[in-house]
Amino acid sequence: MRLTVRHSVLAVILLGATCTAFGAPPFYDEWKTFGVRDGLPSNKAMAVLATDSEVWVGTDKGLSRLKNGRWKTFTPKDGLAHRAVLQLAKDPDSGDLWIATMGGLSRYSAGRFDTFTQLNSGLANDVVYGVDAGEGEVWAATAAGASRYEIQRNRWTIFDDSNTPMHEIWCYSVTIAGNEVYMAVWGGGLLEYKRDRDRWKDYRDPDGEMEIDLFRNDGLVHDVVTAAALDASDRVWIGTYFGLSSYDGRKWRNFMDHDSPLLSNFINAVTTKGKYAWLATDNGISATDRENWWSYQRDAATGEGLVIWTPAKGPEERFTTKTMFPHNYLLGSSFQGDDLWVATEKGVARGRRSGAPQAKSSRERTKAGGSKDE
Amino acid sequence: MRESKTTTAVMVAICVAPLTLFAEEGSGRLGPNFLHVEPDTGTLLVLCEKSDSIARIDVRTGAFLAESDIGVAPFAVCAHPSNNRLYVSCRRGQEVVELDASSLGVKRRFSVLGDPTGLTVSGDGTRLYVGVHSLDQLAVFDLESGEEIKRLSVGNGPEMVRLVPGKGQVYVTHLLSNPVRADQPCRNEVTVIDDATGRIVDRIILENANVGRWIDFTADEMLGVVVISRPKNLVPMVQVARGWVVTNGFALLGAEAAGEPVQLLVDLPNEGFADPYGVVFAADDRKFYLTASGVDTVVVVDVGRVGTVLSEVGEDDLTDLANHLGVSRRYVTARIPVGANPMALAASDDGRWVYVANRLDDSISVIDTTTDRVVRTLVLGDPPPADRLHRGERFFHSSAKTFQRQFACVSCHPDGGFDGLVYDLEPDGLGENIVDNRNMRDVVDTGPFKWVGTNPDISTQCGTRTAKWIVRTGWLSSTGVVDLSNYIKSIPPVVNPYRSPDGRLTAAQRRGKALFDRTTLNDGTPMARKDQCAFCHAGPKFTDGRRSDVGTKGSGDTKTAFDTAHLNNIFESGPYLHDGRAATLEEIWTKYNLDDRHGISSDWTKQQLNDLVEYLKCL
Numbered sequence: 001m002r003l004t005v006r007h008s009v010l011a012v013i014l015l016g017a018t019c020t021a022f023g024a025p026p027f028y029d030e031w032k033t034f035g036v037r038d039g040l041p042s043n044k045a046m047a048v049l050a051t052d053s054e055v056w057v058g059t060d061k062g063l064s065r066l067k068n069g070r071w072k073t074f075t076p077k078d079g080l081a082h083r084a085v086l087q088l089a090k091d092p093d094s095g096d097l098w099i100a101t102m103g104g105l106s107r108y109s110a111g112r113f114d115t116f117t118q119l120n121s122g123l124a125n126d127v128v129y130g131v132d133a134g135e136g137e138v139w140a141a142t143a144a145g146a147s148r149y150e151i152q153r154n155r156w157t158i159f160d161d162s163n164t165p166m167h168e169i170w171c172y173s174v175t176i177a178g179n180e181v182y183m184a185v186w187g188g189g190l191l192e193y194k195r196d197r198d199r200w201k202d203y204r205d206p207d208g209e210m211e212i213d214l215f216r217n218d219g220l221v222h223d224v225v226t227a228a229a230l231d232a233s234d235r236v237w238i239g240t241y242f243g244l245s246s247y248d249g250r251k252w253r254n255f256m257d258h259d260s261p262l263l264s265n266f267i268n269a270v271t272t273k274g275k276y277a278w279l280a281t282d283n284g285i286s287a288t289d290r291e292n293w294w295s296y297q298r299d300a301a302t303g304e305g306l307v308i309w310t311p312a313k314g315p316e317e318r319f320t321t322k323t324m325f326p327h328n329y330l331l332g333s334s335f336q337g338d339d340l341w342v343a344t345e346k347g348v349a350r351g352r353r354s355g356a357p358q359a360k361s362s363r364e365r366t367k368a369g370g371s372k373d374e
Numbered sequence: 375m376r377e378s379k380t381t382t383a384v385m386v387a388i389c390v391a392p393l394t395l396f397a398e399e400g401s402g403r404l405g406p407n408f409l410h411v412e413p414d415t416g417t418l419l420v421l422c423e424k425s426d427s428i429a430r431i432d433v434r435t436g437a438f439l440a441e442s443d444i445g446v447a448p449f450a451v452c453a454h455p456s457n458n459r460l461y462v463s464c465r466r467g468q469e470v471v472e473l474d475a476s477s478l479g480v481k482r483r484f485s486v487l488g489d490p491t492g493l494t495v496s497g498d499g500t501r502l503y504v505g506v507h508s509l510d511q512l513a514v515f516d517l518e519s520g521e522e523i524k525r526l527s528v529g530n531g532p533e534m535v536r537l538v539p540g541k542g543q544v545y546v547t548h549l550l551s552n553p554v555r556a557d558q559p560c561r562n563e564v565t566v567i568d569d570a571t572g573r574i575v576d577r578i579i580l581e582n583a584n585v586g587r588w589i590d591f592t593a594d595e596m597l598g599v600v601v602i603s604r605p606k607n608l609v610p611m612v613q614v615a616r617g618w619v620v621t622n623g624f625a626l627l628g629a630e631a632a633g634e635p636v637q638l639l640v641d642l643p644n645e646g647f648a649d650p651y652g653v654v655f656a657a658d659d660r661k662f663y664l665t666a667s668g669v670d671t672v673v674v675v676d677v678g679r680v681g682t683v684l685s686e687v688g689e690d691d692l693t694d695l696a697n698h699l700g701v702s703r704r705y706v707t708a709r710i711p712v713g714a715n716p717m718a719l720a721a722s723d724d725g726r727w728v729y730v731a732n733r734l735d736d737s738i739s740v741i742d743t744t745t746d747r748v749v750r751t752l753v754l755g756d757p758p759p760a761d762r763l764h765r766g767e768r769f770f771h772s773s774a775k776t777f778q779r780q781f782a783c784v785s786c787h788p789d790g791g792f793d794g795l796v797y798d799l800e801p802d803g804l805g806e807n808i809v810d811n812r813n814m815r816d817v818v819d820t821g822p823f824k825w826v827g828t829n830p831d832i833s834t835q836c837g838t839r840t841a842k843w844i845v846r847t848g849w850l851s852s853t854g855v856v857d858l859s860n861y862i863k864s865i866p867p868v869v870n871p872y873r874s875p876d877g878r879l880t881a882a883q884r885r886g887k888a889l890f891d892r893t894t895l896n897d898g899t900p901m902a903r904k905d906q907c908a909f910c911h912a913g914p915k916f917t918d919g920r921r922s923d924v925g926t927k928g929s930g931d932t933k934t935a936f937d938t939a940h941l942n943n944i945f946e947s948g949p950y951l952h953d954g955r956a957a958t959l960e961e962i963w964t965k966y967n968l969d970d971r972h973g974i975s976s977d978w979t980k981q982q983l984n985d986l987v988e989y990l991k992c993l
Contacts, residue, residue, distance in 0.1 A: 093524040095573035109527060110566070110574040112552075119964035120957060122984045136524065144980070152487060152525045153871070154509055155988070157882070158981050 025276055025287055025294065026338055028351030031305065031323040035347035039071030040064050041083075043326075045343035049088035049097075050336035056097060057348045058085025063099060063108075079113030081106040081126075087173065087332070091133035094151075098138055100128035105140050105147075116149070122156020123147050130173030130184070135195065139181055141171035146183050159183075159193075165202035166191055173269070177230035184225040190238050203238075203247070213243065213254060221245045221254040227270040229277060231289075237277035239267030244279060246290060253290055261293035261310040262286050269332040278340070280330035285342060296351070298324040306361060320361035325349035402758040404429075406731035406738065409720035410451050410460075412475075416722060418729055419478075420738070420754065421448045421462065428462060428478055429754070433722075433729065436738065436752030442478035444471045450492045450534070454517075455499045463490035463504060468869055470504055470515070484520055486513060488871040492535035494544060496569050503544050503567070505532030508871055508946055512546055512565070514572055526574055529563030530794065534588050540595045542569045545627075547586035547600055550794040552579075556808060556954045559608060560584045560795055564600055564627070580625045581634060582696065584795065585788050588652045588719075591627075592659040597677065598627030599662055601650040602637065603785065604696065605795060607811075612801040614846050617643070617699055620781040622650045624664060624675070629684060631692030636684060640664060640673045640706055643699045646780035647673055647709070648773035656721040656728050657743040661707070663728045665716040668773035668782040672716060672730055672739070674708035674746050708746040712739040715771045734768050766861025769854060776845040783836075783858070787814045790865040792947060796954040799843060806930045810954035813947040816867035820915045820940040825952040827921045827937035832859040867943045872991040879992065886989025889982050896977045905974045916941035916993060925971030926951050945991035959987045 035043040040059060047058035055066040062075040063085045074080050082103025089098045099106040104117035104126045116123045123140060130141035138149040145160030160169045168188035175182045181193040189204040205223045207214035213221050222242035229237050238245040243256040243265045255262045264283035271278045275289040284297035291312035298305055305324025309317040329345040340351040405424030412419060412430070417439060420429045426448060430440040445464030452461050453475065460473040463486075470490055472482040488506035495502055495517070502515040505528070512526040512535070529548035536545045544567040551560030562583040566576035580586065583602040591598045602625055606618045613619065623639035630636065640647045648668030655662045655677075664673045683704050687695060695701055713732025716739070720729045730739040736757040740750040760768070769775070770790075773782040786793050792813045800807055809825045822828065823835035833855050841849035850858060874880070879887060890907045894900050903909045912918050921935035936952040950956040956966055960983060963975040970976050975983070 093572075094526050095571065096527070107527070110577045112563075112577045114527070118980060120961050122960070122987065124980060151527065152509070152511070152513075152522075155872075156984055158984055160981070162981065 025273065025340075026353040027294075027307065027309075027319075028296065028340055028353060029305075029307070029319070029321045029323075029356065030352045030354040031321070031325055031349050032352075033323075033326045033347045033349045034066070034071070035326070039073065040348070041073045041075070043347045044345060045331065045348040047085055047087045047100075047332045048334045048341045048343040048348050049090060050334040050339070050341045051090055052336070055334075055336065055341055055348075055350075056088050057343065058088055058099065058101075060084050063088075074108070074113070076103075079106070079115060081115040081117065086128065087130045089132045089138075091138070093134070093136070096133070098131045098133045100131040100140065102127055104128065105131060105138075107138075122149070122158070124158045124160065129171065132174045132176045132181075134176040135178070137176065137195075139174040139176060139183075141174040141183060143170055145169040146171045146174060148181075159200070164191060164193075164200040166200075172225065173227045175228050175230065177236075180230070182228040182230075182236060184228050184238070185223075186225065187223055188225070189220055189223045190225050190228055190236075211242070213256065217252050217254055219245075219252050220247075221256070226268055229270040229272040231272040231277060232274050235275075235290075237270050237272060237279075239270040239279055241266050243267075244277075244288075246277070255288070260288075261295055261308065261316075262288070263295050263297060268330060271333045271335070273335050278333050280333050280342065282329050284328045285325075285330050285333060296324065298326070298328050300328075318361040325351070403764070404736045404754050404757070405733050406718070406736060406754060407733050408448070408450050408718045409729050409731050409738075410453065411720045411722055411729070413453075413457055413723065418720065418738070419451060419460070420731065421451055421718075422754075423447050423449070423733075426464075426467075428460075428473070430478060431738070431752065431754070433727070433738075433740065433752070434750075436754060438755070440478050442473065442480070444473070444480065445469055445483070449490065452494050454495050455497065461493055461495065461502055463493050465489045465491060465507075466866075466869055470502065482520055484515055484522070486522075488513075489869045491533055492546070494535045494537040496544075496572075497537060497539045497542065501572065503535050503537075503546075505535050505546060506871075507531045507533070507549065508868055512567065524572070526565075526567065526572075528565040528574070529577070532565075533586055536589050536591070537569065538591050538595050538598070539569075543567060543575070544569055545589055545598070547589050549585055549587075549788055551584045553794075553949070553957055556796045556810075556949070557608065557805070560605065562586045562602060564589070564625075578627065578635060580637065583625060583637060584793055585649075585785075587650065588654075589627075590653045590655050590662065592655050592677075594659070596628050597659075599653050599655075599664075600625045600627065600635075601653050601664060603650065604637070604639070605786070605793065607795045607797045609798060609804065610801050611797060611799045611844060612846070614777050614780060614844070617641070617646070617778065617780060620646070620648070620785050621697070621699070622647050622666065623696070623702075624650065624653065626680070629680075631689055634693070636692050637696035638680065638683075638701070638705070639696070639699060640666065640675070640702050641699050641780075642702060644778050646773060646776075646778055647671060648776075648779060648781050649771070649785055651717045652719040652730075654719040654721045654728060656725045658725055661743065663719055663721075663730075663741070663743075665712075665719055665730060666709075667715050667717050667733075668771065668785065669779050670712055670714055670716060670732075670772070672708075672710040672712050672719070672728070672741065673706055674710065676705050676707045679705035679707070710739075710741060710746060710748060712741075712748060713737045713751065714768060734764070734771060762857045763861055763864060765854070766857035766859070766864075769850060769858040770861055775847055775849055777847050783814075783862075786811055790862075791815050791868070794949070796949070802932070803930075807932055808930060808953050810949060810952060813943060814862055815865045816915075816942055817865070817940075818863050818915075819913070820917055820942075821919060822937060825936050826933050827919075827935075832862050836862065868946055870943060870945060870992065872945055872988070874992075880988065882985050882988040883992050884989075885982070886985035886987070889978070889986050890989055895974060896979075896982075901974060905970070907973050910938045911941055914942075923971070924967070924973075925969050926953075926955070926966060928953055928955070941990060941993045944993060959990055 042059040042061035044060040082101035084102040087100040097108040124147045125142035125144035127143035140147040170186040173184045183191040206219040222240040227239040264281035266282040269280040287294040293310040295308040305321035327344040327346040332343040404422035407423040408421035410419040446467035447465040449465040470484040488509040491505040531549035546565040562580040564578040585603040587601040625635040647666035651667045652665040715734035718731040728741040738752040770783040773779040829835040837855040917940040923935040927934040
């Protein structure tokens with residue numbers, strides 16, 4: 001037993017050294033879950049956004065903020081557009097919070113809610129799946145196209161099938177990345193907008209097949225795109241319901257759950273930190289820089305976590321953690337320093353590195369779609 | 375035929391003559407509207423909105439020591455912490471001008487989209503904060519590059535911007551209330567920005583307040599004063615006899631009741647002190663001085679006495695003080711007559727003197743704070759004799775002719791515009807026939823007037839009708855009414871940030887114009903003329919001068935047809951429709967035209983609605 005522990009300690013130390021060498025994220029082994037009993041209006045967390053001093057959580061019954069250790073909830077009575085909050089974005093310039101809801105787009109700024117709907121503003125549609133803010137603009141991904149709000153000019157523009165290559169107008173999420181804006185279109189691939197040239201370009205699945213990827217790395221893995229994010233190496237990571245794509249401007253690389261450590265092809269959200277993309281799936285969360293992989297899952301039976309480290313070279317390592325997020329269906333993630341926050345079906349959770357030695361595990365990861373939580 | 379030509383010529387002459395006359399009248403005046411005491415020298419910088427200039431004057435003699443033309447309609451000035459540079463916002467010039475503090479020479483010009491108002495430099499001297507009234511924004515400039523780096527969405531019509539260095543915060547006051555429902559009282563906002571991050575950290579709401587103007591703080595920054603008005607727009611305006619139209623006072627930042635700043639009045643039970651504008655602490659912060667611009671008076675408030683009053687009132691009753699006309703006697707220690715339309719103030723560094731800019735007689739009153747008396751009046755330059763336009767402007771800004779001097783035209787039409795509220799004007803019952811306050815800018819050729827269109831011209835609107843329904847006094851002579859009308863006609867439009875300087879329309883505006891001008895539905899069906907936007911909204915000001923029933927009669931309305939609203943400058947005049955029910959232009963059609971009686975909008979796509987709104991905003 002002593003030998004085992006010693007080996008585990010050594011493994012973690014070596015793992016840490018390896019991770020550091022690769023610039024890999026920390027090993028999150030200490031998880032704390034927040035839900036209704038902590039003050040959230042619902043355990044169904046559909047979005048999470050962490051800043052230096054606050055954590056915002058969007059649920060199906062309102063928006064909550066964790067500040068100075070206390071949760072406060074906002075609902076339509078406070079001015080929120082709708083109780084179902086789907087995505088959150090912080091404007092890095094103004095600090096305003098933009099809130100995508102099922103009933104419009106809200107702005108929260110120092111205690112004041114302003115709501116923009118299809119009836120009172122230029123917003124394309126009230127079903128707002130995604131939002132991002134930055135560079136003096138706010139972009140909304142709606143069920144009827146994309147909307148851009150130029151803050152300085154107080155001007156709205158709708159982008160849909162009439163003025164972009166968006167042959168489907170069901171926009172699922174949006175990401176502002178400097179000069180580029182990436183629009184994830186459900187069934188329409190990924191659209192890239194160059195702000196300086198006012199030009200759109202679409203990235204589509206070359207084979208157009210629903211269930212298979214005919215030629216590996218030939219382009220976007222699938223047209224049902226749910227999310228996109230840019231990493232520190234300017235690679236675009238694209239989450240779909242049928243796998244993961246990354247594109248560095250020249251080459252595509254695609255990953256699916258049967259040919260990579262990706263936990264599931266069903267990717268709900270993508271977040272980047274450094275060179276790593278974090279993929280919130282219906283079966284846990286995976287992180288990768290294309291070569292190395294972390295995967296986090298919860299064992300519904302024990303409540304313990306299974307963490308798998310798959311380095312580019314060398315054997316896969318498996319660890320058990322005593323705590324884990326409350327459910328494997330994840331809808332979002334966000335970083336607060338080195339802490340990782342995830343939004344799940346049964347609450348929001350914060351992952352932290354304890355630094356304590358971890359026990360290795362021989363447990364198998366669950367297969368996509370077969371989560372024990374179901 | 376000859377006779378016809380002559381008639382035409384005479385008509386043209388009649389039409390053109392007033393405009394020509396206006397152009398000649400009113401010139402030669404300075405219009406001092408902002409003061410800044412220069413450190414060390416004690417000289418006074420005077421912004422002059424009518425001459426588009428800044429002047430340095432000797433505070434003992436009023437002699438001009440330096441003068442510089444800067445830009446159109448200068449509004450406010452602030453100094454860089456190094457004291458070697460000044461910044462002046464030019465409201466109609468759409469720019470901020472950087473001046474050399476010594477020579478007053480122009481160093482740089484920063485273009486601003488919209489109309490810049492108050493401004494201040496960050497504590498570290500690297501950024502400039504500029505209020506942009508028409509877009510409800512605060513523009514932030516990097517002073518090294520001169521580039522605008524971001525805009526913050528502040529309150530409605532930012533007015534003054536003030537750095538409070540010890541707090542590391544920037545405070546922004548607002549002319550107008552945050553949007554409220556037509557049947558709800560107004561809420562004026564003071565926005566607080568963290569100077570270090572340049573982000574909004576607080577929005578202080580002044581309940582029932584509107585027309586927020588200047589703000590000042592004590593040296594220790596423990597107490598701030600915001601100048602406000604308190605309109606009673608939800609009760610019939612005929613209650614003027616009871617002092618229930620507009621009251622005037624200030625809000626205290628640092629003295630809260632139930633979490634809200636305490637508000638106090640400067641009015642007396644039988645005498646209003648209309649249109650408070652400027653405020654400055656002086657005399658070791660024991661007093662502050664507040665201009666009541668509508669009554670040509672400076673009101674002196676003793677801070678200690680205010681504290682005594684507040685300490686004697688239970689916290690639950692503090693909010694009642696905001697409506698108490700009898701309490702100001704206890705803390706207002708002097709009411710000092712000054713020149714015409716006093717607005718800006720400044721205190722000397724030692725707090726001994728307070729300087730007051732009398733905007734409409736080009737003078738500076740110098741108040742000795744030890745006696746609270748005017749010891750000198752410095753006449754700036756050589757003001758020309760009052761002409762008709764000038765007399766009209768003074769009427770517009772004076773409450774002298776209103777019952778108990780409670781309010782002036784400008785009280786509800788601040789800066790010659792509007793106050794963003796709906797009013798229950800007439801004695802026909804509470805909540806009956808409420809009407810949106812209309813913009814007074816650029817009203818030539820927009821008659822008839824009133825929402826029910828019963829007044830054919832401005833003279834009728836502002837003559838007997840005003841006397842009967844609003845001011846409840848003998849009002850003006852017929853000549854005075856003409857002068858007032860002429861002045862109102864001379865009020866220019868605000869700068870429209872949605873309009874391209876070269877007049878070209880954007881692609882969206884062009885599409886919107888096509889929709890505005892369309893004669894067929896999207897499916898090609900010809901439209902009846904009455905359904906076409908351009909049929910009723912015709913002519914240079916986009917009104918046919920008639921009344922139309924567009925299906926907006928409300929439960930409290932006794933009329934069904936309303937004046938066809940002119941559309942010029944409509945971007946700034948929300949809320950919309952006769953009773954202000956539409957918070958935005960979009961809502962005119964998305965919420966209040968479900969029966970296609972206000973044009974046919976049911977076949978529009980969302981894209982078309984957006985295009986139309988873009989077009990309307992640029993008119």
